[in-house]
Amino acid sequence: MQGLSIKSISRHFGAVRALDNVSLDVAAGEFVALVGPSGCGKSTLMRIVAGIETADAGSLSIGSRDVTALRAAERNVAMVFQNYALYPHLTVSENIAVPLAMRRLSAVERFPLFGRVMPGLAQKRAAIAIDVLKAAQSLGLDALLDRKPGQLSGGQRQRVALARAIVRHPDAFLMDEPLSNLDAALRVQTRREIVEIHRRVGAATLYVTHDQSEALTMADRVAVMQAGQILQVSSPEAIYHDPQDIRVATFIGSPRINLIPAEADAAGHVHIAGRPSGLHAAPGPVTIAIRPENLRLASSGMPCVADGFEFLGESLLLHARHTASDEALVVRLLPDMPRPHAGEAIQLTFEAKHALLFDQNGKRVALRNHPAHSQELTLA
Amino acid sequence: MPEALSAAQPASFQAKSRRLTRGEALVGLMLNLPAGIAYFLMLLLPSLATILLAFTDYELGALEWGWIGIANFEEMLEDRGFAIALRNTVIYVGLVTPLSILLGLGAALLIEAGMRGRALFRAVFFLPVVSLTVAMAAAWQYLLHPTIGPLNAFLRLLGVTSPPFWLSSSDWVLLSLGAIGVWENVGYNMVLFLAGLSAIPRELYQAAEVDGTKTWLDRFRLVTWPMLGPTTLFVLTITMIRSIRVFDTVAVLTQGGPNKASEVLLHTMYKEGFTFLRLGYSAAITLVFLLMVLGLVWLQTKALDKRVHYG
Numbered sequence: 001m002q003g004l005s006i007k008s009i010s011r012h013f014g015a016v017r018a019l020d021n022v023s024l025d026v027a028a029g030e031f032v033a034l035v036g037p038s039g040c041g042k043s044t045l046m047r048i049v050a051g052i053e054t055a056d057a058g059s060l061s062i063g064s065r066d067v068t069a070l071r072a073a074e075r076n077v078a079m080v081f082q083n084y085a086l087y088p089h090l091t092v093s094e095n096i097a098v099p100l101a102m103r104r105l106s107a108v109e110r111f112p113l114f115g116r117v118m119p120g121l122a123q124k125r126a127a128i129a130i131d132v133l134k135a136a137q138s139l140g141l142d143a144l145l146d147r148k149p150g151q152l153s154g155g156q157r158q159r160v161a162l163a164r165a166i167v168r169h170p171d172a173f174l175m176d177e178p179l180s181n182l183d184a185a186l187r188v189q190t191r192r193e194i195v196e197i198h199r200r201v202g203a204a205t206l207y208v209t210h211d212q213s214e215a216l217t218m219a220d221r222v223a224v225m226q227a228g229q230i231l232q233v234s235s236p237e238a239i240y241h242d243p244q245d246i247r248v249a250t251f252i253g254s255p256r257i258n259l260i261p262a263e264a265d266a267a268g269h270v271h272i273a274g275r276p277s278g279l280h281a282a283p284g285p286v287t288i289a290i291r292p293e294n295l296r297l298a299s300s301g302m303p304c305v306a307d308g309f310e311f312l313g314e315s316l317l318l319h320a321r322h323t324a325s326d327e328a329l330v331v332r333l334l335p336d337m338p339r340p341h342a343g344e345a346i347q348l349t350f351e352a353k354h355a356l357l358f359d360q361n362g363k364r365v366a367l368r369n370h371p372a373h374s375q376e377l378t379l380a
Numbered sequence: 381m382p383e384a385l386s387a388a389q390p391a392s393f394q395a396k397s398r399r400l401t402r403g404e405a406l407v408g409l410m411l412n413l414p415a416g417i418a419y420f421l422m423l424l425l426p427s428l429a430t431i432l433l434a435f436t437d438y439e440l441g442a443l444e445w446g447w448i449g450i451a452n453f454e455e456m457l458e459d460r461g462f463a464i465a466l467r468n469t470v471i472y473v474g475l476v477t478p479l480s481i482l483l484g485l486g487a488a489l490l491i492e493a494g495m496r497g498r499a500l501f502r503a504v505f506f507l508p509v510v511s512l513t514v515a516m517a518a519a520w521q522y523l524l525h526p527t528i529g530p531l532n533a534f535l536r537l538l539g540v541t542s543p544p545f546w547l548s549s550s551d552w553v554l555l556s557l558g559a560i561g562v563w564e565n566v567g568y569n570m571v572l573f574l575a576g577l578s579a580i581p582r583e584l585y586q587a588a589e590v591d592g593t594k595t596w597l598d599r600f601r602l603v604t605w606p607m608l609g610p611t612t613l614f615v616l617t618i619t620m621i622r623s624i625r626v627f628d629t630v631a632v633l634t635q636g637g638p639n640k641a642s643e644v645l646l647h648t649m650y651k652e653g654f655t656f657l658r659l660g661y662s663a664a665i666t667l668v669f670l671l672m673v674l675g676l677v678w679l680q681t682k683a684l685d686k687r688v689h690y691g
Contacts, residue, residue: 052586072589085587088690089606098602102592110598148690164591 002064003028003204004049004172009058011044018044019055020228026172026204028063031195032233033207033219037251041228042208046174049206050079062204063171073102078165078203079174083181084157086149092160093132093145099168100128135167138200155186162194166201173198173205179214191218212252216240224248246362249289255330257356258295260288260302260322268368270357272302273324279355280368287358292317292332294354297340301349304329306340320346433663440657452664462665464640465648468554469624472644475558476565476623481615483562484569489604491570492577502574505567513564517632520560521547547633550641557642560629565622569615576611580604609688617680621673645669 004026011019018041026032034042047053049060051072059068067075078099086095101110104127109118136142139159149157158178165173178194179187195218198205209215215222216236223233224247231245243249249257262277263285264270270279270286279288293315303323310317316339318331323345331348333339340346357365400408434452438445456462491501508516523529524546535543546556584603593599627646630636636643636651645665653662 047586050586050590052589071594072586073592073594077590079587079590081583081587083581083583085581085583087584087587087602087606089609098588099591102594102598107595107598150690 002061003030004063004206005061006045006049007059007061009045009048009055009060011041011048011053011055017228019048022058022225022228022230024223024230024233026206028204029202031198031205031207031218031220032223033209033215033221034223034225035209035212035215035251036225038210040225042210042225043176045225046079046176046206046208049172050077050174051075065171075172076168076170077172077174078168078170079176080158080161080165080178082177084149084161086157086160086164088149091146091148092141092152093129093136095149095160096132096135096141096163096167097128099164100131103168104128131167135163138166139163139197154182155190158182158190162197166197169201170203173201173203175205175207177209178207179209179211187214194218212254216252222252224251226251243289243356244364246287246289246358246364249356249358253291255292255317255332257289257291258327258329260290260327260329261325262286262288262357273322278369279352279357281357281365282359282368285360286365289356289358290350290354292330294350295329295331295348296350297331297333297337298347298349301347304346304348306342306344306346308342309339311335320348322348430663430666433660434667435664436660438660440653440659445660448660452661453668455661456664456668461640461643462648465636465643465645468641468643469626469645471554472558472561472626473620473623475555476561476626477616477619479558480562480565480569480619480623481612483566484615485573485608485612487566487570488573488577491574502571505570507567508564509567509571513628514632517560517629520629521633524556548638550638553634553638553642557626557629557633561623561626565619568622569619572611572615572618573608576608577604580607606690609690613680613684613688616684617677620676620680624669624673624676 006022006024009019009022010017022041022045024032024034024045034045036042044053048055049062051067051070051074055068059066061067062075062077087098090098104124105121109121109124133142133145136145139162141156141159141163144152144156144160149160152160158181161178175194179190182190191214194207207215207219216239219236221233222236222239224231224239224245226247232239232243232248234242234244239248239252243252246259250259260272262270262272262279264279264281264283266283268280268283270277270281270288272288277288297318304320305323307319307321307328309319312335314335316333316335316337318333318340320329320331321327322329329348352367352369355367357367359365435447435449436445437448437451487501487505491498494501523531526532526543526545526548529546531546532543544552546552580603584607585599588599588602591602593602625646626644627650630642630644630647631650634642636647646669649662649665649669652658652665
């Protein structure tokens with residue numbers, strides 16, 4: 001069975017391009033996180049997949065059906081909303097039963113008074129009740145079935161929303177920032193539970209979030225989105241260690257990746273502030289990006305000035321300033337390392353294999369260093 | 381141990397539990413006085429006077445009056461005019477309330493669903509609410525006039541040979557007044573429903589769509605109607621109270637006629653009090669009227685409030 005396939009979707013709001021020719025595939029059983037800053041179009045994309053909003057161009061297929069022209073009700077997708085969107089007048093079990101009642105019962109059968117006399121309705125209702133109970137039990141909601149959403153905590157409402165989504169075995173599972181209304185401790189716990197549910201349900205899952213730690217910890221693949229475009233879709237490890245776009249490199253990772261301006265001469269030698277670095281790349285201006293944990297203090301390296309510290313418990317962040325370019329740099333150190341004084345001149349270095357080079361357009365360029373010579377940096 | 385407890389109490393609590401000095405008490409009393417006097421003179425005294433009057437045979441301008449106990453209420457039970465007025469009022473309320481609520485809701489739903497002209501339609505439907513009923517009654521008198529009125533002219537055009545005498549036939553007069561009452565109330569209800577509709581979270585409609593609602597009616601029954609519950613209860617209460625108070629159209633257009641066919645409670649009360657000057661009897665009617673309104677409000681809040689506020 002096929003999962004979810006988004007092909008060349010575009011959407012404009014007036015002159016604003018919310019989505020610009022976006023394509024994305026989610027295989028059956030795969031969990032893809034769509035991450036980006038607010039306003040990047042990720043929610044719009046999800047709502048187009050759900051059928052709540054329409055695309056200007058492009059096509060969409062879910063579970064081997066072309067659903068581009070179908071309405072939300074006919075797409076067999078389930079969605080968990082940011083504010084859960086539970087029906088406040090219905091009990092927990094009635095909330096969970098809504099998608100089943102809408103699909104399995106005819107309009108007449110759903111009518112309060114007529115329904116009673118319809119033949120076969122009792123069996124249908126009983127079947128729905130059994131499915132509702134199963135979904136509720138799998139989320140530990142059995143004790144709450146007769147409560148109204150107003151009597152539940154945020155975490156419980158969130159489970160009801162999940163139960164309502166899984167109860168009908170959807171072809172695709174959409175989640176729009178489902179954890180953003182929970183407190184930090186509950187968020188980490190629910191994160192694991194959602195992954196667990198996903199394994200059990202096995203539907204193609206698209207998960208929208210602005211929180212990179214959610215995306216990296218939960219997803220099989222992460223799609224980074226910015227300004228209406230998907231910049232890169234890769235495994236969490238590849239997104240972090242091998243970003244193909246400087247915007248991906250700077251968006252993912254906390255504290256932010258360090259950027260150092262540099263220039264490769266005609267022979268391909270990369271110079272930082274006019275001094276050869278020992279890195280090799282195609283000629284032209286480049287930006288060297290290095291994660292804070294890959295920078296270290298050394299007796300010879302880039303001359304910098306220490307600014308101050310942040311103690312994080314398991315590590316220590318050293319804030320420094322690159323003397324030549326005046327760029328602010330962050331170095332992650334072990335907490336028990338000797339700390340330089342603020343204002344002290346220090347030297348920072350890194351290994352060639354950790355350097356990510358980007359060209360002027362922000363695209364990744366290959367490092368031409370021979371792997372065997374990865375240590376041969378001449379930063380001083 | 382008591383020392384430790386009192387030490388733990390915040391300073392403000394200690395200040396509060398301290399006895400007020402006489403001067404402070406006096407100042408407090410003086411500051412309350414203007415509001416107290418206004419409250420007594422404007423709200424308490426008239427109500428109290430009405431209740432007392434209801435048990436007297438006082439007539440306006442009379443030099444002496446006496447306590448007659450519940451004689452006014454006994455008379456009311458015998459009074460055919462009062463019975464007719466009560467019956468007509470109930471019919472009027474039963475006619476105007478559901479119609480003006482349904483039409484108000486319908487108008488609100490249509491305006492909410494429409495793309496253009498929202499402000500225009502809102503204004504048009506709200507116009508009867510802000511216009512003076514007595515002035516508009518004159519327009520209605522012309523519209524419904526049996527011979528020169530446009531309505532009957534139109535009916536004759538359609539081939540109706542003897543169109544009804546809207547305001548002067550005892551079969552039609554209550555219906556005609558009811559129609560004017562609906563016209564008066566629809567705009568008000570519509571505005572309330574519009575406010576209620578705009579407070580429904582969009583996410584619920586989107587969830588309903590993803591959950592498989594295919595028709596407008598499905599979404600109305602799953603989201604709109606239950607979410608409008610508190611609004612509908614308020615509209616129901618306010619419309620009943622507004623229509624049970626019907627007076628100005630009756631006073632201007634029919635004076636309760638023909639043959640008491642459009643006699644309503646407030647008009648009977650007004651006639652007894654200001655035409656026949658029987659203030660005691662009039663006050664008794666007022667009291668009954670007040671109890672009816674209070675009963676309605678109590679019933680609605682007790683019976684329905686629990687069912688429209690969730691969680």
